[in-house]
Amino acid sequence: MRVEPLSESVALLTLRNVSNTYITQAYGIFGRKHKKSVVDQVDLTLAPGELFGLVGESGCGKTSQGRCILGLIDYEGDIIIDGLRQDKRRRRELARKVQVVFQDPAGSLNPAKYIGWILEEPLRIHRIGTKAERIQKVDQVLQLVGLDPSYKTRKVHELSGGQKQRVCIGCALMLDPKLIIADEAVSSLDVSVGAQILNLFQDLHQRLGLALVFISHNLNVVYYLCDRIAVMYSGQIVELGTAEDIYSAPAHPYTRALLDAIPELSWESADKPHVELVLPVQLPLEALPGCRFSGRCPWKGAACGHSPQKLVALPGNPLHLVRCHRLGNA
Numbered sequence: 104m105r106v107e108p109l110s111e112s113v114a115l116l117t118l119r120n121v122s123n124t125y126i127t128q129a130y131g132i133f134g135r136k137h138k139k140s141v142v143d144q145v146d147l148t149l150a151p152g153e154l155f156g157l158v159g160e161s162g163c164g165k166t167s168q169g170r171c172i173l174g175l176i177d178y179e180g181d182i183i184i185d186g187l188r189q190d191k192r193r194r195r196e197l198a199r200k201v202q203v204v205f206q207d208p209a210g211s212l213n214p215a216k217y218i219g220w221i222l223e224e225p226l227r228i229h230r231i232g233t234k235a236e237r238i239q240k241v242d243q244v245l246q247l248v249g250l251d252p253s254y255k256t257r258k259v260h261e262l263s264g265g266q267k268q269r270v271c272i273g274c275a276l277m278l279d280p281k282l283i284i285a286d287e288a289v290s291s292l293d294v295s296v297g298a299q300i301l302n303l304f305q306d307l308h309q310r311l312g313l314a315l316v317f318i319s320h321n322l323n324v325v326y327y328l329c330d331r332i333a334v335m336y337s338g339q340i341v342e343l344g345t346a347e348d349i350y351s352a353p354a355h356p357y358t359r360a361l362l363d364a365i366p367e368l369s370w371e372s373a374d375k376p377h378v379e380l381v382l383p384v385q386l387p388l389e390a391l392p393g394c395r396f397s398g399r400c401p402w403k404g405a406a407c408g409h410s411p412q413k414l415v416a417l418p419g420n421p422l423h424l425v426r427c428h429r430l431g432n433a
């Protein structure tokens with residue numbers, strides 16, 4: 104186990120003060136543009152081969168953070184991947200270090216092409232190997248993702264949802280990346296197929312030493328797969344710790360509310376303390392100068408709405424960081 108922050112030379116991924124703002128245009132000819140802060144000053148380090156989970160409700164900025172890491176959107180701050188600074192001019196080089204798997208496998212694959220052609224494409228784009236070598240690599244990757252070589256001559260419509268997602272994971276593996284960003288990669292699959300895909304990620308992690316940023320709205324899924332978890336709320340990380348810390352000893356009221364939202368089918372669950380999400384509607388970020396969760400927090404104190412809170416370690420556990428006034432580390 105390690106203590107944050109990991110030095111840049113050792114870390115596979117470093118995010119330093121990363122923020123992202125979208126400019127949105129109001130509807131109509133007199134509509135004004137306005138800025139919307141979606142990821143706010145995120146600091147994070149990932150060790151090589153680490154299984155890292157990013158969890159939070161829909162709209163909290165998980166995908167945007169993933170897209171910053173991939174260099175798909177503009178951001179402020181620094182992102183360093185395996186010693187290379189994220190930069191649009193280095194996208195080709197960085198593609199060999201970090202790849203992505205999205206939620207909708209059907210939408211990610213070209214329906215007109217054979218699976219073999221689709222899998223070979225990254226190698227063609229990067230001009231890697233001869234035709235024979237590329238086909239050999241396609242076979243290898245198909246085997247890694249649990250499909251036999253005959254799938255090369257199938258088309259996307261001939262595959263089930265789980266098989267399509269396996270092909271997407273295969274595409275991500277073709278360039279031998281060190282890190283995969285999996286954005287809601289099992290959310291569109293049914294529970295049993297989703298579980299198989301989670302096991303596949305686990306297997307790839309063990310066999311290839313692959314690191315993973317696993318993005319999900321489902322804390323259960325993230326807990327099952329990941330070693331460390333960051334809980335995100337309104338563009339900020341509000342709690343960061345080992346999966347065990349987050350699941351068994353959640354400190355932030357939002358994490359507790361997330362855990363409480365997981366249905367539990369046991370008699371004991373009836374006695375569990377309950378944290379209620381008071382306000383279902385999310386306030387605009389600009390409206391909350393202090394803690395962004397304070398509008399919904401059942402434990403809100405006088406200071407919470409005014410001064411921002413830093414992400415700080417809990418006493419006695421340097422790996423467990425929380426952003427909450429109540430925990431007394433202003």
Ligand SMILES: Nc1ncnc2c1ncn2[C@@H]1O[C@H](COP(=O)(O)OP(=O)(O)O)[C@@H](O)[C@H]1O
Pocket residue numbers: 125126127139141159160161162163164165166167168
């Ligand atoms: N291209 C965009 N332009 C403007 N706003 C966006 C864009 N993409 C996402 N958003 C907004 O940013 C917020 C965070 O979105 P996202 O990162 O997709 O969240 P999540 O993945 O956690 O559901 C949402 O309020 C969403 O509406």
Ligand SMILES: [Mg+2]
Pocket residue numbers: 165166167286287
């Ligand atoms: Mg998303």
